[in-house]
Amino acid sequence: xxxxxxxxxxxxxxxxxxxxxxxxxxxxxxxxxxxxxxxxxxxxxxxxxxxxxxxxxxxxxxxxxxxxxxxxxxxxxxxxxxxxxxxxxxxxxxxxxxxxxxxxxxxxxxxxxxxxxxxxxxxxxxxxxxxxxxxxxxxxxxxxxxxxxxxxxxxxxxxxxxxxxxxxxxxxxxxxxxxxxxxxxxxxxxxxxxxxxxxxxxxxxxxxxxxxxxxxxxxxxxxxxxxxxxxxxxxxxxxxxxxxxxxxxxxxxxxxxxxxxxxxxxxxxxxxxxxxxxxxxxxxxxxxxxxxxxxxxxxxxxxxxxxxxxxxxxxxxxxxxxxxxxxxxxxxxxxxxxxxxxxxxxxxxxxxxxxxxxxxxxxxxx
Numbered sequence: 001x002x003x004x005x006x007x008x009x010x011x012x013x014x015x016x017x018x019x020x021x022x023x024x025x026x027x028x029x030x031x032x033x034x035x036x037x038x039x040x041x042x043x044x045x046x047x048x049x050x051x052x053x054x055x056x057x058x059x060x061x062x063x064x065x066x067x068x069x070x071x072x073x074x075x076x077x078x079x080x081x082x083x084x085x086x087x088x089x090x091x092x093x094x095x096x097x098x099x100x101x102x103x104x105x106x107x108x109x110x111x112x113x114x115x116x117x118x119x120x121x122x123x124x125x126x127x128x129x130x131x132x133x134x135x136x137x138x139x140x141x142x143x144x145x146x147x148x149x150x151x152x153x154x155x156x157x158x159x160x161x162x163x164x165x166x167x168x169x170x171x172x173x174x175x176x177x178x179x180x181x182x183x184x185x186x187x188x189x190x191x192x193x194x195x196x197x198x199x200x201x202x203x204x205x206x207x208x209x210x211x212x213x214x215x216x217x218x219x220x221x222x223x224x225x226x227x228x229x230x231x232x233x234x235x236x237x238x239x240x241x242x243x244x245x246x247x248x249x250x251x252x253x254x255x256x257x258x259x260x261x262x263x264x265x266x267x268x269x270x271x272x273x274x275x276x277x278x279x280x281x282x283x284x285x286x287x288x289x290x291x292x293x294x295x296x297x298x299x300x301x302x303x304x305x306x307x308x309x310x311x312x313x314x315x316x317x318x319x320x321x322x323x324x325x326x327x328x329x330x331x332x333x334x335x336x337x338x339x340x341x342x343x344x345x346x347x348x349x350x351x352x353x354x355x356x357x358x359x360x361x362x363x364x365x366x
Contacts, residue, residue, distance in 0.1 A: 021237055023230035031230060037122045038226035040219035042158075042211065044117040050208030051113045052106060057201045063102050064197070070098050121219065154221070162214055169206050173199070266338060269300040270311060271318040275357045277332060277350075280324045284308035285332040286315070287342075289354055296341040297350050302333050321357045328353070 023031075031037075056063070073094070177199060184192060232240075270276075273286035274297075286301035288294075303311050315322055328349050336342060342350050 019231040019233050019236070021232045021234060023227070023232055024237060024240060026240060027230060027232065032125065035125070036226075037125065038219070038223040039118075039121045040215050040222050042162075042218050043121065043215040044114045046208060046211035046215040047117050048110050048113045050205060050212055051109050053201050053204030053208055055106065055109050056197075057205065059105065060197060060201065063105075064193070066098055066102060070095055158214070158218060162211065165210050165214065166207055169210055170203060173203050173206060266301045267310070267314060270314045270320070273300055273315065273320050275353055276311060276315045276320055276322040277329045277353060278308065278312065278322055278324050279326050279329045281305075282308060283329040283333045284311040284315075285329055285336075286311060286320075287332075287350060287354070294341065296347060297354060298341050299332060299336045299338055302336075302338060304333065321361070323353050323357070325349075325353065 180195070184195065187195060269288075270286050273288050275287050277285045277287060282304060284303050284307075285299055287297050288300045289297040301311055312322060314320075328346065331346055332342075332350075335346070
């Protein structure tokens with residue numbers, strides 16, 4: 001019969017700090033405030049390249065026609081104009097306005113793509129922490145560690161993969177048109193431009209799609225690496241919970257102190273009571289009534305077992321009348337909190353007790 005070498009099994013994670021637990025929402029939020037998010041720096045440029053070449057594929061003929069229009073206008077009209085400041089200004093404004101349409105369209109696509117892709121990755125985030133000057137950034141030892149870290153190796157492999165894949169795609173496209181290249185000599189200028197434009201757009205879209213696929217894979221890796229770096233040990237989670245909710249030991253001490261203060265205040269009020277209604281040993285409830293200040297009799301102290309004994313002792317010391325009424329004492333203890341007035345269903349019974357107390361003390365009802 002084999003015996004386990006240890007009598008009890010313990011979770012060694014509490015001792016070695018192994019980080020195997022997922023990060024808590026609080027830690028993720030703190031990391032986000034510092035600008036630390038899962039993001040691929042390659043995704044936005046890759047999608048931008050693809051989008052621009054798709055734009056050229058769709059709007060390319062219109063852009064080409066606009067460029068040819070500028071050239072035709074320059075050769076057919078502008079060269080015949082008299083050289084004067086006003087004419088030069090008009091020519092410049094016309095050419096710039098026509099060219100600005102093309103540039104504005106390309107820039108608009110780039111801007112929208114970058115903003116959209118970045119928002120999809122990190123949402124709305126403003127943080128100055130990454131650009132703040134920190135002394136540890138100047139530490140050469142930490143710099144060497146970053147150079148020879150696993151992240152640097154991954155970035156190197158990514159670069160090699162992108163270059164290799166790009167060269168393969170370019171080679172495949174050029175190999176596909178190798179038979180057409182000798183025939184370009186017989187193409188007209190327009191046909192040559194059309195051929196070159198189609199090949200460039202095809203090449204750009206192919207490379208862009210390839211880079212986008214690689215960027216998506218990189219984003220998945222960055223997300224995995226981000227989650228891995230944020231992992232916490234069970235002790236980290238416990239410490240965070242203490243920090244957020246407060247140390248349970250300190251909270252219990254505060255509550256105990258509050259209970260003691262409330263108890264002292266309650267005991268100080270007992271000498272002001274008109275009567276103590278008892279069980280007689282299990283419950284004790286102190287009642288006070290002042291018609292000038294109260295609408296109904298009020299419970300100013302109550303207790304059970306040992307506390308009930310203390311209430312009776314203080315009452316005896318201060319010559320407070322003690323009345324035994326088991327049902328009434330039990331009902332008052334369970335239904336009425338300290339500082340609350342007597343409810344209507346118990347008011348008659350309490351009034352009778354107070355009337356009897358006033359009678360034996362020779363007092364009139366206050």
